[in-house]
Amino acid sequence: MEFDNNSTECVDCRKPLVWISRIKRLHQGREVHEFDFRCDSCKREFRFRDGKLKELKNDRDPVAEHIAMRQAEIDTVRNQRCPHCGGPLDDWLTCDWCHERYSVDNGELMPRIQEQLQHKAKVSDFKQRYKQFPKLGMKVDVVTDENGYWKIAL
Numbered sequence: 775m776e777f778d779n780n781s782t783e784c785v786d787c788r789k790p791l792v793w794i795s796r797i798k799r800l801h802q803g804r805e806v807h808e809f810d811f812r813c814d815s816c817k818r819e820f821r822f823r824d825g826k827l828k829e830l831k832n833d834r835d836p837v838a839e840h841i842a843m844r845q846a847e848i849d850t851v852r853n854q855r856c857p858h859c860g861g862p863l864d865d866w867l868t869c870d871w872c873h874e875r876y877s878v879d880n881g882e883l884m885p886r887i888q889e890q891l892q893h894k895a896k897v898s899d900f901k902q903r904y905k906q907f908p909k910l911g912m913k914v915d916v917v918t919d920e921n922g923y924w925k926i927a928l
Contacts, residue, residue, distance in 0.1 A: 784813040784820075785827070791820060848878050857883060900926070 783790055791811035798807050809822040810830070819830040848867070856863060861871030867883070868875050875886040901907055904914065915927040 784816060784818065785829070786818065787813065787816050789813060789815045794819070847881055850881050851878050851883050854883060858885075903927075 791813055794810040794812050796807065796809050798805060800806070806823060811820045811822065811827075812818070813820070819832070821828050821830055851867075852863070854863065855861065856869035856872060856874060856876075858874050859869060859872040861869045863869055863876065863883075866875075867877065876883045877886050878884070897907065904912075906912075908914075916924045917927045918924055
């Protein structure tokens with residue numbers, strides 16, 4: 775954001791800016807003097823160049839912020855004991871005594887939900903039904919579900 779303002783006062787709060795640094799460099803074949811200022815009241819930084827005051831944006835890294843917040847959340851529960859047996863937790867939030875695994879949710883230890891593996895059709899089920907392993911050109915029974923998709927009947 776650029777401002778056509780020759781004064782050294784903050785655009786937002788109209789308080790005087792504090793001079794931070796001066797830079798002398800070449801820009802398009804000529805020497806350019808840049809002055810950096812900071813507003814102590816609203817903590818914004820500005821650069822004055824070619825008679826214009828431009829606000830310097832401090833770009834945030836949302837990924838780094840999320841990782842830092844997550845790490846801080848984990849660090850808050852790092853020294854806690856296992857709620858189940860009172861044993862110590864290792865770096866992966868697994869109890870050394872009862873081997874219960876935990877995760878952190880809103881700064882609290884929550885046991886991880888062990889998802890049950892669903893039974894899927896395997897080659898052994900196929901062999902049990904058809905008395906042989908699948909071969910190219912083999913005839914099998916097909917079942918259609920309510921959406922019209924076909925699958926092999928096991």
